[in-house]
Amino acid sequence: MKHLSALNKYFWKYRVRLIIGVFFVVVSNYFGVLAPQITGYIIDFVQRNLPGYVAKAKKPSYDVSVKAFIRWIEGIHLQPIKIVLFSGVLILALALLRGFFMFLMRQTLIVMSRHIEYDQKNEVFDHYQKLDASFYKTHSTGDLMSRMAEDVSRVRQFTGPAIMYFTNLVTLIGMSVFFMWKRDAELTLYVLSPLPILAVTIYIVNTIIHKKSEAVQAALGALTSTAQQAYSGIRVIKSFVQEDAMFKAFEASSEKYRSGATSLAKVESMYFPSMTLLIGLSTLLTIMIGGIYYINGHREMGIDTIVEFVIYINMLTFPVSAIGWTASMIQRASASQKRLNEFLQTEPSIASPAEAKDIALTGDIKLENVSFTYAHTGIEAVKKLNLHIRAGERVAVVGRTGSGKTTLIQLILRLYDVTEGRILLDDVPIDKINLGRLREQMSYVPQDGFLFSDSVAANIAFGTKWMDKEQVQEAAKLAVVHRDIESFSKGYDTEIGERGVTLSGGQKQRISIARGLLKASPIMIFDDCLSAVDARTEKEIMTNLVSHLKGRTSLFITHRVFQLFGFDRIIVLEEGELKEQGTHEELLQKRGLYFAMYQRQLQEEDPQEN
Structure with missing residues (x-):
């Protein structure tokens, strides 16, 4: 988590959304864990109304809200069938309330993650622009693009879904274990006995995933870089008939990424079967041990307790299985954030001094x-x-x-x-x-002037904060490119394509000259x-x-x-x-x-x- 600590500033910025989202998670799960208790009460109530029922020495333990409902519904002296019906309606209402707060939970936490993704991409792009020329001599464009696109997207999986699911599973597991413990502490210990195996499994698999995620992201950066070079140099590739050679290079990079991603997927595939197995063991222990106690009349064990525990365990199926999924997202995000931190923590060697002078130059x-x-x-x-x-x-x-x-x-x-x-x-x-x-x-016109995928006029006016059509045309006339531009299909509004691919070398140089002259x-x-x-x-x-x-x-x-x-x-x-x-x-x-x-x-x- 040390790499992900860089995200704390974003969590602080959106702390209101985060706190409200966590509150919705807690409320949603609270309504969820009440349903097994209502079900247990219905089983116990029906048993109490059967002939030959022997009262247990110890009454079942319920939540305050459930106790209030029981007191109210039994206080109005309804027929048993109506009490069961009312209880069923309450379970339905609890499910609806839980679903409503789950909707609000996603609206706050997932939306928050999108805001963080927006801020982080802006931060990365802004930092890229601050880095000096020597940095770009040692880093490929494809890798830079991969870090800002793929790595930031994986980090968003942590700031949104991972946090949401983690908070959900912690609160749901915590509440469920709490009420299970209150109901029957010894049976709870038996049911939770597979948890140490779960913890060890998660630790081992997470360690492997973190290492493999770093390798996969690095391979993706290399793949993106290979593709970017091929797209940029397509004319050279075609003129030298090197399509097959470039395809083989891309195929090699793609194969490296595929093998790494496949290996990572195989490791991640261990999660769900492991979680399902442990949930199955817990259900089996509940029914077996609870059934033995009930048959032997031991410890006032009732069918309602067994039913309630089975519902709790099945309710925990998704959050427990989500442990692996969430842990995988966190590990992937950690590997991606580590790659981002490498750049974000790189200080540009060329920067304004602390007490920079703002002077109007004469040119000496x-x-x-x-x-x-x-x-x-x-x-x-x-x-x-x-x-x-x-x-x-x-x-x-x-x-x-x-x-x-x-x-x-x-x-x-x-x-x-x-x-x-x-x-x-x-x-x-x-x-x-x-x-x-x-x-x-300073107005600089390089030999290989870079033109953007925009209109001719926008490219000429790139170095200024305004665009006066007459001045743009005057600069083009000085650079002897005005007649060429006028011959284009849309004149100065013509889109010139990426890097000016639709223009000749001389036209690109003259448009670059016009850009420099306009800045004056x-x-x-x-x-x-x-x-x-x-x-x-x-x-x-x-x-x-x-x-x-x-x-x-x-x-x-x-x-x-x-x-x-x-x-x-x-x-x-x-x-x-x-x-x-x-x-x-x-x-x-x-x-x-x-x-x-x-x-x-x-x-x-x-x-x-x-």
């Missing part, structure tokens, strides 16, 4: 002796980097693949924290600035976002950006040379180190890395022109 960026090493690979992507980008400056960061360009941008966005050195924005350390406010003032932040970052755009469109976009980015700090990450854009400064990175910086003309005169890149680009473009 300083990097002082910055180094960064990826924790999960050990690769040092940036080394001793010193750089000052002034507010409003247009800077190109060039270099070959793996030179540290994208890492530099991720450090400025504070998707990662530097390993050494520090980054200052407007002379304020970046880790002292409110994280949300920091990113609000003081710091604009473009990470090689024109790689899928043809030369003519690229030139048109760059021309549009000249006027639009005026007065804003602009960083262009690229492995190509944009000669016509007129950057204030070009920075050349090589293996994470700053090798060269200056204007286009200055770097050509140095005849270093930039010059070599420029010459290589000219050689690649000449054959195309010829």
